Amino acid sequence: MATTEAAEPQLVVKCPTCGASLAVSPEDLVRTCNYCGETIDVDGKKIPDHQMIPSQDINTIKANIEAFLVKNKIKAGTSIDEIKASYIPYWLVPFDSQTHYFGVLNGTVQRQKTETYRDSEGKTRTRTVTYSVPVYKPEEGNFARSGRENVIARKHTAFYGFDKFQDTIFLENVQPFDFNKVKVHAAEFINAEVDAHEAQMDAYGRVENGNRSIAAGKVSKLVRCDSQVNLKYPIYVHTALWTARYKFQGKVYKVSASGDSGKVVKGEVPLTLGRRMKNLILGLAIMVVASIVANYGFNEVQLNANDNGWIAVIIGIVIVALSFCPTSTAFKMQLEKSDKIKRPSKQKGQKPVARAPAPAPAPAPQ
Numbered sequence: 400m401a402t403t404e405a406a407e408p409q410l411v412v413k414c415p416t417c418g419a420s421l422a423v424s425p426e427d428l429v430r431t432c433n434y435c436g437e438t439i440d441v442d443g444k445k446i447p448d449h450q451m452i453p454s455q456d457i458n459t460i461k462a463n464i465e466a467f468l469v470k471n472k473i474k475a476g477t478s479i480d481e482i483k484a485s486y487i488p489y490w491l492v493p494f495d496s497q498t499h500y501f502g503v504l505n506g507t508v509q510r511q512k513t514e515t516y517r518d519s520e521g522k523t524r525t526r527t528v529t530y531s532v533p534v535y536k537p538e539e540g541n542f543a544r545s546g547r548e549n550v551i552a553r554k555h556t557a558f559y560g561f562d563k564f565q566d567t568i569f570l571e572n573v574q575p576f577d578f579n580k581v582k583v584h585a586a587e588f589i590n591a592e593v594d595a596h597e598a599q600m601d602a603y604g605r606v607e608n609g610n611r612s613i614a615a616g617k618v619s620k621l622v623r624c625d626s627q628v629n630l631k632y633p634i635y636v637h638t639a640l641w642t643a644r645y646k647f648q649g650k651v652y653k654v655s656a657s658g659d660s661g662k663v664v665k666g667e668v669p670l671t672l673g674r675r676m677k678n679l680i681l682g683l684a685i686m687v688v689a690s691i692v693a694n695y696g697f698n699e700v701q702l703n704a705n706d707n708g709w710i711a712v713i714i715g716i717v718i719v720a721l722s723f724c725p726t727s728t729a730f731k732m733q734l735e736k737s738d739k740i741k742r743p744s745k746q747k748g749q750k751p752v753a754r755a756p757a758p759a760p761a762p763a764p765q
């Protein structure tokens with residue numbers, strides 16, 4: 400149920416598996432039942448390959464958010480008032496491709512010529528010199544490339560921190576969808592506004608562009624590049640983004656965390672008056688140091704004609720630039736911070752995701 404875009408007209412459809420009535424937006428092309436986890440398209444047909452990245456549990460997420468707040472100098476014991484998980488949909492489009500390219504390679508060849516010169520005694524002599532000339536030679540080749548393109552299955556997403564989430568979500572280790580792993584969090588499902596076919600079209604263009612830039616890297620000038628792209632039926636993946644609110648000195652701030660890593664992807668961090676004052680004093684102190692250094696340098700140049708004084712002047716200017724950081728923070732009310740999120744290593748011995756036999760594969764767009 401997409402409850403994020405509030406004032407949308409809603410349709411009511413019946414879940415074919417558990418019979419529950421589901422309120423959906425007309426823009427939702429793939430819908431997941433909030434009661435049993437069944438996932439169907441607009442015609443009520445099951446999505447063949449539904450996978451997920453299970454979320455860390457709510458206590459881990461809360462603990463990570465609390466640690467994030469403490470690290471950002473928000474005092475321990477700040478209460479997290481609202482917290483919920485939303486499962487965001489992706490299509491992973493498996494592809495293989497064959498590329499043939501043709502271009503021009505710039506190079507040089509060495510040539511030799513004989514020239515005459517006069518030696519120290521004035522006699523005319525000859526010698527051989529080597530020089531290089533540019534040449535252009537045609538170059539062509541083939542390469543194969545296969546993999547998966549990740550396509551977000553939403554056109555509108557209004558979640559706090561979604562931009563960061565996008566950059567830190569790693570969809571290598573997906574596993575079959577298990578509604579029991581979702582139920583425990585009372586999570587909300589975000590339905591897809593992009594269907595399998597549209598995801599394939601998007602992936603097709605990206606694979607072609609990717610191949611073109613690989614080919615362009617193999618020649619000095621790319622003349623032609625033809626890719627044959629085969630797309631398989633995509634895998635539908637749900638992965639959790641947690642959003643939370645916490646209160647600090649009477650105001651409410653937002654934090655979001657990735658269910659996969661459990662880390663904070665983005666969080667608002669209020670700057671207390673004390674912290675802003677500290678930054679202001681630090682900024683001013685740095686500026687005082689800068690002016691002393693620059694003044695010393697200037698005097699060296701002017702009075703003692705010591706050109707090395709310029710070095711001190713330049714160092715002074717650099718220090719002034721450094722003072723910008725704390726000074727600008729002193730005039731902000733809040734910052735936005737993130738945890739560092741590392742790409743998880745591929746699980747050892749994990750087989751590639753089993754794919755349910757595709758029904759009629761959607762035709763590859765041309």
Ligand SMILES: [Zn+2]
Pocket residue numbers: 414415416417418419432433434435436437
């Ligand atoms: Zn159901």
